[in-house]
Amino acid sequence: MKKFKFNTIYFLLIAFLLVLNACSNQSGDSKEPKSNTETSDTVVFNIGYQSIPNVEILTKSLGLIEEKLKEMNVEVKWHHFDTGIDVNMAVAAGSIDAGLVGTPMAASGISQDLSYKVVWIYDVLGDNEALVVKENSGIKSLEDLEGKDIAVTFGSTPHYMLLNALKLNNIDENSVTLLDMQPQDIFAAWEGDLIDGGYVWQPVLGNMANRGGNVILTSGDLANDGLITAEVCVVNTDFIEKHPDIVEKYIEAFHNGVEFFRSSPEEAYQIVADELEISVEDASETMDQLIWLNAKEQASEKYLGGDMADVLKDTADFLVNQKSITSAPDLEAFKKAIDPQFVNAIAQ
Incomplete structure (x- = not known):
């Protein structure tokens, strides 16, 4: 008799858990969109x-x-x-x-x-992307970048333009320390005097130029050389x-x-x-x-x-x-x- 009662309770418990799990799955499915771009009507x-x-x-x-x-x-x-x-x-x-x-x-x-x-x-792109350097960095031209820390977002248009600019001017890119940073991080590093310059776009570019920066090269300059x-x-x-x-x-x-x-x-x-x-x-x-x-x-x-x-x-x-x-x-x-x-x- 005890064994019968135990089995009955056991199977009722399993049945309850199965129903609970099914309800949980139905609730979860209702929250999932039918696809990335479509719902039933929209x-x-x-x-x-x-x-x-x-x-x-x-x-x-x-x-x-x-x-x-x-x-x-x-x-x-x-x-x-x-x-x-x-x-x-x-x-x-x-x-x-x-x-x-x-x-x-x-x-x-x-x-x-x-x-x-x-x-x-x-x-x-024109002059809205540019290489801006610290006024006290001693950088007046691209040739002065050797040994300097320059921030840029790798894979971005400024990165492409900066590397091309170095190549056009026969400057070994390995002579410059290029730091991969997002624009907001470039500005933070600029404010903390952790970098000598950065090639970046607006509005960060303008903020850096207004806080002790000199623009020495723009994407517009390079466009004139055929780099679009x-x-x-x-x-x-x-x-x-x-x-x-x-x-x-x-x-x-x-x-x-x-x-x-x-x-x-x-x-x-x-x-x-x-x-x-x-x-x-x-x-x-x-x-x-x-x-x-x-x-x-x-x-x-x-x-x-x-x-x-x-x-x-x-x-x-x-x-x-x-x-x-x-x-x-x-x-x-x-x-x-x-x-x-x-x-x-x-x-x-």
Whole structure:
């Protein structure tokens, strides 16, 4: 009798645990999204952005993307990133559908077969990225960098430009101590007198220059020597195939952002300054240093309609030489990774 009672209690306990586990699993499943970009009725569009005073921030602040997509049952979610490396990792992980990267990171991503396409150019870089050094560092030119500590974000456009600048001036990069830091860490190291200089972008660049810094080289200077860098928009290939109408509206919003800046620059300066919590003077200085391109200009042979593939290929080859990536595909792979259909449609 005791054995019967024991078995009965045992089996009732097992049954209770099984039911409890089933309820727990059902509760957990209900919290999981059906996919990275879709719910039952709404398409979730995950966008990665960076705090750069360009058309991406202006368009975000104006709410132009949400306005374009409001009739399409799309939920826009913004995700902040500090660098293009982080954006590439997020795209690879499937946590975002689109984002901003510099041309070095785009070249790296394409070389590593990340599933995305380049669909828009946020800006062509000019004097908004620069090498700034301490006034008391004794650095007056690139030749004076030997033995100095220079901070830069590895894999970024400043990193690419700095290494090219050293090469163009026949300076051994190993003679300079290059420190891999994020922009906010570069500024902290600058404030703590831990570095002699840094190649960085705005607004950190302006903050460093205003706190005892001298600019000795800009990306605009290097552009005059034929070295072009840009910040581009990459979109997950699968998302483009599933939602080309959403992507076209997304790109059209940036086109409208460029036109807004051209027609109302003073208002645009204030909007970006408020968004990034910087002065209007710093915002206007950076925005004026960039080359802003509308859809028609980007569809030309000089950019997405042709030459951008060569820029990315050259950049990838450089990254291979620097051992940042192991190999680079042929030019055809970069041509395939550029999708000008949206700028073409908007231009027409």
